[in-house]
Amino acid sequence: MSETEEKTTSRRAFLGAGLAAGGAVATAGLARAQGAPDPLITEVQPWARELGAGVDATPYGLPIRFEADVVRRNVSWLTADPISSINFTPIHALDGTITPQGCAFERHHSGAIEVSKDDYRLMINGLVDQPLIFTYADLERFPRVTRTYFLECAANTGMEWAGSQLNGSQFTHGMIHNMEYTGVPLRTLLEEAGVKPEGKWIYVEGADASSNGRSIPLEKAMDDCLVAFKANGEALRMEHGYPVRLVVPGWEGNMWVKWLRRVEIGDQPWESREETSKYTDTLEDGTSRKFTWVMDAKSVITAPSPQMPITHGTGPLVITGLAWSGRGPITRVDVTVDGGKTWREARLAAPGQDKALTRFYLDHVWDGSEMLLQSRAMDATGYVQPTKDELRAFRGVNSIYHNNCIQTWWVRTSGEAENVEVS
Amino acid sequence: MSKFRKFAAPALAAALLASPALAEKLGLGRAALPEEVAAWDHDVRPDGLGLPEGSGDALTGEELFSENCAVCHGEFGEGVGRWPVLAGGFNTLNRADPVKTVGSYWPYASTVWDYVHRSMPFGNAQTLSNDEVYAIVAYILYSNDLIEDDFVLSKDTLAEVQMTNADGFIEDDRDTLELPAFIREPCMENCKESVEITAHATVLDVTPEDSGDPATEVAQAEPEAAPAEAPVAEAPAAEAAEPETAAADPAMLEAGAKVFKKCAACHKVGDGAKNATGPMLNGIVGRAAGSVEGFKYSNPMTGAADAGLIWTPETMAEFLANPKGYMKGTKMSFAGLKKQEEIDAVIAYLGTFGG
Numbered sequence: 001m002s003e004t005e006e007k008t009t010s011r012r013a014f015l016g017a018g019l020a021a022g023g024a025v026a027t028a029g030l031a032r033a034q035g036a037p038d039p040l041i042t043e044v045q046p047w048a049r050e051l052g053a054g055v056d057a058t059p060y061g062l063p064i065r066f067e068a069d070v071v072r073r074n075v076s077w078l079t080a081d082p083i084s085s086i087n088f089t090p091i092h093a094l095d096g097t098i099t100p101q102g103c104a105f106e107r108h109h110s111g112a113i114e115v116s117k118d119d120y121r122l123m124i125n126g127l128v129d130q131p132l133i134f135t136y137a138d139l140e141r142f143p144r145v146t147r148t149y150f151l152e153c154a155a156n157t158g159m160e161w162a163g164s165q166l167n168g169s170q171f172t173h174g175m176i177h178n179m180e181y182t183g184v185p186l187r188t189l190l191e192e193a194g195v196k197p198e199g200k201w202i203y204v205e206g207a208d209a210s211s212n213g214r215s216i217p218l219e220k221a222m223d224d225c226l227v228a229f230k231a232n233g234e235a236l237r238m239e240h241g242y243p244v245r246l247v248v249p250g251w252e253g254n255m256w257v258k259w260l261r262r263v264e265i266g267d268q269p270w271e272s273r274e275e276t277s278k279y280t281d282t283l284e285d286g287t288s289r290k291f292t293w294v295m296d297a298k299s300v301i302t303a304p305s306p307q308m309p310i311t312h313g314t315g316p317l318v319i320t321g322l323a324w325s326g327r328g329p330i331t332r333v334d335v336t337v338d339g340g341k342t343w344r345e346a347r348l349a350a351p352g353q354d355k356a357l358t359r360f361y362l363d364h365v366w367d368g369s370e371m372l373l374q375s376r377a378m379d380a381t382g383y384v385q386p387t388k389d390e391l392r393a394f395r396g397v398n399s400i401y402h403n404n405c406i407q408t409w410w411v412r413t414s415g416e417a418e419n420v421e422v423s
Numbered sequence: 424m425s426k427f428r429k430f431a432a433p434a435l436a437a438a439l440l441a442s443p444a445l446a447e448k449l450g451l452g453r454a455a456l457p458e459e460v461a462a463w464d465h466d467v468r469p470d471g472l473g474l475p476e477g478s479g480d481a482l483t484g485e486e487l488f489s490e491n492c493a494v495c496h497g498e499f500g501e502g503v504g505r506w507p508v509l510a511g512g513f514n515t516l517n518r519a520d521p522v523k524t525v526g527s528y529w530p531y532a533s534t535v536w537d538y539v540h541r542s543m544p545f546g547n548a549q550t551l552s553n554d555e556v557y558a559i560v561a562y563i564l565y566s567n568d569l570i571e572d573d574f575v576l577s578k579d580t581l582a583e584v585q586m587t588n589a590d591g592f593i594e595d596d597r598d599t600l601e602l603p604a605f606i607r608e609p610c611m612e613n614c615k616e617s618v619e620i621t622a623h624a625t626v627l628d629v630t631p632e633d634s635g636d637p638a639t640e641v642a643q644a645e646p647e648a649a650p651a652e653a654p655v656a657e658a659p660a661a662e663a664a665e666p667e668t669a670a671a672d673p674a675m676l677e678a679g680a681k682v683f684k685k686c687a688a689c690h691k692v693g694d695g696a697k698n699a700t701g702p703m704l705n706g707i708v709g710r711a712a713g714s715v716e717g718f719k720y721s722n723p724m725t726g727a728a729d730a731g732l733i734w735t736p737e738t739m740a741e742f743l744a745n746p747k748g749y750m751k752g753t754k755m756s757f758a759g760l761k762k763q764e765e766i767d768a769v770i771a772y773l774g775t776f777g778g
Contacts, residue, residue: 209545
């Protein structure tokens with residue numbers, strides 16, 4: 001394996017070394033800057049003398065080896081088996097808003113399957129004037145649109161209900177990605193088949209063995225859902241539903257059916273496994289909310305964070321993170337460094353887009369003291385992201401899904417950070 | 424519906440995006456044939472719409488469940504490892520760590536039928552006949568004391584089954600309950616007097632070891648850590664093993680890899696393969712039976728191991744053709760591979776994974 005991995009010591013060993021290790025790194029950087037001339041500048045480096053790789057060395061490029069740690073990761077104890085499981089986007093190491101497909105989280109119920117464009121069929125049936133079959137080539141002939149949306153798994157942050165569990169924004173908030181989709185509005189396809197007046201719901205299902213199926217109100221289907229075949233300009237990846245997936249903007253990821261093979265129109269919901277036994281939110285008194293589709297406004301600081309300690313010492317520090325809402329654009333994000341006593345409005349990298357990730361920055365001068373970092377998103381409806389305790393007051397701790405609480409990172413004087421809860 | 428509330432900002436943004444305006448149908452696609460709709464439209468609703476002919480009872484279902492389901496869900500639906508528990512858990516929904524089973528949580532029996540029919544058994548979906556599905560679902564319902572053992576489940580009787588938690592669900596009420604509290608002016612200064620840390624993630628210590636570890640970045644920051652003459656990309660271990668396997672027919676190995684998908688739900692191979700529902704299979708060809716450390720084998724397998732059974736290509740082929748016939752009482756709930764070429768291919772494939 002790569003050298004990087006050989007050199008890797010365990011995180012705990014590093015944390016065990018604590019201040020000493022952090023201090024050593026900071027000092028080393030400082031010494032180079034102030035002492036003897038930097039050999040990286042004064043000595044001719046091999047890359048300045050020798051030739052680099054030719055074109056076509058990698059016909060489809062991958063990240064340079066130095067970025068080998070920017071990968072999806074799973075938490076193996078979460079599920080019985082990696083085939084019906086989930087992993088997490090390395091949001092701690094990314095910037096901007098678009099998630100590269102290769103590190104965008106995966107969630108499969110029966111594994112990621114290979115379906116070619118030639119073998120792909122989409123059926124529309126049920127309460128329609130004419131049940132139809134489309135091939136992939138048919139879909140490419142419909143007028144298409146390009147839109148950017150976030151996809152968040154309903155269970156994102158689900159492990160944090162009862163207390164702080166996982167150290168890293170990748171693990172606490174990484175069941176999310178944000179891509180630019182190209183596809184055909186679902187409405188166009190439904191109108192091609194002709195929805196009968198009694199049609200009120202659609203049922204969407206995938207071609208894999210899990211036959212993940214969900215009921216969606218016709219109103220949403222006719223509003224902004226897309227039958228997408230491209231993401232970030234290229235074909236969808238197998239793990240995200242190649243060749244065709246459904247896009248259900250602002251609503252929980254499970255509804256974005258991958259390897260979409262069928263859309264049925266009906267007059268009532270189907271109450272499938274994934275909308276009754278799963279993806280329902282059990283409240284404190286034991287009753288459960290169902291059809292909790294919309295993802296509430298939420299944000300998280302991606303750096304500094306447990307996987308992204310401050311290694312440069314005091315002075316200028318970029319605090320950055322992501323914010324999103326299933327109800328519309330993000331209008332504002334506030335950041336606190338003192339656990340919520342005082343807040344400052346963060347700078348948005350760009351105006352919030354409807355149901356898409358927004359990047360925020362707070363340009364801070366760190367004095368080296370401890371910080372309790374939090375971010376708080378606000379969307380176009382005026383909804384302000386709640387604290388964990390505010391959410392628990394409504395839902396208890398058994399909800400599993402839809403945890404959009406404010407996240408706290410405790411940054412110590414060493415620059416290392418930990419996932420904590422505060423009063 | 425309030426969920427579809429339109430707000431000024433999104434509406435304005437939407438107006439700036441050009442959407443295709445369609446006046447009429449494009450005439451694309453073709454009519455779906457009734458046979459095609461019948462082949463794919465399997466969904467079942469709580470009112471029974473979509474249920475096919477057929478029937479089964481719990482007594483019949485018990486044996487089928489044992490053969491097809493128990494390896495993951497346990498003989499009584501109690502669940503093995505982290506696989507779903509199907510029975511019990513009554514009166515736990517309002518407690519810490521509720522046990523959500525078909526009996527304690529699922530609101531509709533139709534959902535059980537639909538899910539078993541379309542998605543189970545895991546790794547071998549859509550192989551059960553309608554009668555078998557009725558029988559297995561009857562057994563699951565019986566295990567939860569929802570029906571008697573002689574109750575015949577069919578499309579006419581399924582909707583009669585009273586599920587314990589049928590009234591336990593409410594539709595999303597966040598808009599009326601939570602939004603009034605959370606749509607507010609955020610506090611910016613003097614929001615609280617003091618702040619105390621009340622919980623630490625390190626106490627639980629459940630974060631995976633390889634978490635993109637700061638130590639990695641530290642190592643890279645040191646110039647010695649990445650000498651310029653280092654090869655651009657070292658071959659991963661799997662590729663390094665290739666010469667050993669080059670002798671086998673690549674087409675056969677590819678076929679074997681495909682066949683192995685039937686096994687992969689329970690058995691792992693390759694780097695870092697661990698025991699799962701079944702033992703890991705690195706080095707299986709030529710190894711003594713029942714010898715993977717840490718796996719709890721069935722009594723018959725342990726017996727065969729004591730008697731000196733070795734997994735040669737020949738004994739493996741016999742076992743894989745008919746597991747329960749070859750070894751009565753094995754935990755491996757797999758019907759067997761029907762085609763000799765599939766058996767040969769998967770054994771060749773397994774042979775590429777050394778111990």
